[in-house]
Amino acid sequence: MPTATATQTRKTGQPKPLPQPNSDFYQFAATLGADELAMLKRVRTFMETKVAPIINKYWVEDAFPFEVLPAFKELNVGGLGIQGYGCPGGSQLLVGLVAMEMARFDASIATFFGVHSGLAMGSIALVGSEEQKKTWLPPMARMEKIGCFGLTEPLVGSGTGAGLTTTAKREGDTWVLNGQKRWIGNAPWCDVSIIWARDVADNQVKGFIVENKTTPGFSVEKMQNKIALKVVQNGQITMKDCRVPDANRLAAGAQSFRDTARVLRGTRYYVGWETTGCQMGAYEHALKYAQERLQFGRPIGSFQLIQDLLAKMLGNITACQCMVARAAQLADEGKLTEKQSALSKAFTTAKTRETVSWARELLGGNGILVDYNVARFFADAEALYSYEGTYQMQHLIVGKTVTGFSAFV
Ligand SMILES: Cc1cc2nc3c(=O)[nH]c(=O)nc-3n(C[C@H](O)[C@H](O)[C@H](O)COP(=O)(O)OP(=O)(O)OC[C@H]3O[C@@H](n4cnc5c(N)ncnc54)[C@H](O)[C@@H]3O)c2cc1C
Numbered sequence: 001m002p003t004a005t006a007t008q009t010r011k012t013g014q015p016k017p018l019p020q021p022n023s024d025f026y027q028f029a030a031t032l033g034a035d036e037l038a039m040l041k042r043v044r045t046f047m048e049t050k051v052a053p054i055i056n057k058y059w060v061e062d063a064f065p066f067e068v069l070p071a072f073k074e075l076n077v078g079g080l081g082i083q084g085y086g087c088p089g090g091s092q093l094l095v096g097l098v099a100m101e102m103a104r105f106d107a108s109i110a111t112f113f114g115v116h117s118g119l120a121m122g123s124i125a126l127v128g129s130e131e132q133k134k135t136w137l138p139p140m141a142r143m144e145k146i147g148c149f150g151l152t153e154p155l156v157g158s159g160t161g162a163g164l165t166t167t168a169k170r171e172g173d174t175w176v177l178n179g180q181k182r183w184i185g186n187a188p189w190c191d192v193s194i195i196w197a198r199d200v201a202d203n204q205v206k207g208f209i210v211e212n213k214t215t216p217g218f219s220v221e222k223m224q225n226k227i228a229l230k231v232v233q234n235g236q237i238t239m240k241d242c243r244v245p246d247a248n249r250l251a252a253g254a255q256s257f258r259d260t261a262r263v264l265r266g267t268r269y270y271v272g273w274e275t276t277g278c279q280m281g282a283y284e285h286a287l288k289y290a291q292e293r294l295q296f297g298r299p300i301g302s303f304q305l306i307q308d309l310l311a312k313m314l315g316n317i318t319a320c321q322c323m324v325a326r327a328a329q330l331a332d333e334g335k336l337t338e339k340q341s342a343l344s345k346a347f348t349t350a351k352t353r354e355t356v357s358w359a360r361e362l363l364g365g366n367g368i369l370v371d372y373n374v375a376r377f378f379a380d381a382e383a384l385y386s387y388e389g390t391y392q393m394q395h396l397i398v399g400k401t402v403t404g405f406s407a408f409v
Contacts, residue, residue: 021287023104023280025314028321029097036094042075043098047105055106056370059230064112064189072143078117079141082125086138092328096273100321103277104284107380108231110274115185115232116140118267120147123194123207126266127250127259136192136209146190150181150237151260158393160196161257164205166239168197175208175249177242183387187212187235188222194250195239196260205257207250210242217242228383265338268388269327272344275352275384276320282359282377283313289363289372300362309358316355320348339401346394349385356381 029040050068058065079087081095102110121140124132139145156163166179177197187193193210212218220235250259287310290301300306327344330336356378360367363374370376385391400406 018291021284023283023314023317024321025318026321028093028325031325032091032094032097036090039075039077039088039090039094040097040101043077043101046071046075047102047109051109052105055109055231056373056376059106059108059376060370062224062226062230064231064233068109069143072113077113078143079121079125079137080117082121082137082141085125085133086141087121087125088141092331093325096270096324096328099270099273100277100280100324103274104280106231106281107274107278107377107384108229110277111185111229111232111383114267114270114274115149116143116147116190118270119149119263120186120190120192120194122266123149123250123263124209126263127207128209129251131247132209132250140192145192146186147192147194148184148186148190148235149263150184150187150193150195152181152183154180154182154236158390161261164196164198164257166195166197167200168206168208169200170246173246175244175246177208177210177239177244179239181237181239183223184220184235184237185232187220187237188233193218193237195237205260207260208244209248209250210239210244211248212237215242215244226383228379228381230379261338264388265336265341266331268345268394269324269331269336269341271384271388272320272324272327272348275349275381276317276324278377278381278384279313279317279320279352279355282356282374282381283310283317285373285377286310286313286359286362289366289374293363306362309362313355313358316351320351323347339398342389342394342397345389346391346398349381350391352381353385 029037032040050071054065076088077098080090080098081092083089099110099114102113121137124136140147151160153165156165166177166181169176177195179197181195191211191213193212195208195210196205197208198204199206210218212220217240219238223234223236226234290306290310291299293300323344327336327340330340359374360378363372366372367374367378396407400408
């Protein structure tokens, strides 16, 4: 966007180039090996050249940019972190850095990918049978089939562990699903839904792979009027006597809500990466603006109070990067606990709210115009703060661990 521009002038009178915004201040990307770094760079180029130029338009229109899907598929990142079944594998650090890189340009695209690859494919990889993995993961890795993850309901959000109302009733080799799911990302247009429902026989939560486009009784209504992550299409799903074969029940490892929580353990700290990327995007746009915007005849970036805002933002970003990078190491070693994941999610999303509001403040009035980008990150941070378990729920998990007392009601 046009702003009055500034350059720093040397004593010689020659203009001195200003530093390029770089939110990877402690060089986390440099810790990847050559192959993984090359993949990260491919993602960066894709986001920079295909997504960044068009994303504000889609954000304003509440629409998903299907035009970028062919190039997205060519990245070969579907099922990143999952070994075998046509998936590319990769370290947890790469999985995280890719999510961060996507969100650095747009948190909706990172969320679309996180729901498909992390939540939907991750459920099948973690708690599906060998047969289910062979059937579903390869086409999902190629992104020929896109997935969603249906846990939240209109009347049950934070309380899904205890109060799911969607029911599953076994009739011979078939399960009959009834109920509603709300807020389900990708649901209005995707192909495969992972639906969590309560088995009426044993009262335990079980997971089902539903081919939503061809299953009678399955319908989705797109949710309207969101003020955050507007590019992600969220849906309210209604299931009326949906019949799903027993072969589609996530049978290997999904016997109770504990197994759903195992999936969320990985994806919650993944939100930590996404939200850190969201801060990075806001910071980099704000810094560039500070270098270019003139007031009182000088770039606002030369004012002490503006530099204070920028240093605080970079401190938040770096603290979050350190936290999620250590969580990735623990995940790679198979040691990441639900509690550690919860603390990462709560801390990084809370810091994101601070960072994006400082970035918005730095832009003055232009901070509330989508055209200057920061407003998009500012609004999107609100959804990251609440989804996949709110700040309060994460702190209740951490609080129970450190005190030994459960404060859950
Ligand atoms: C953009 C977006 C995308 C989403 N995508 C998906 C998706 O793909 N799939 C899916 O299944 N879900 C999805 N969700 C749902 C999301 O996970 C829920 O919104 C979230 O878990 C919170 O539930 P709720 O909105 O019903 O809030 P509620 O549970 O009603 O909570 C309202 C408030 O009460 C607080 N609260 C609740 N219980 C307690 C307690 N015991 N103690 C203290 N405070 C409490 C909460 O922290 C919150 O501040 C998405 C949500 C959003 C906004």
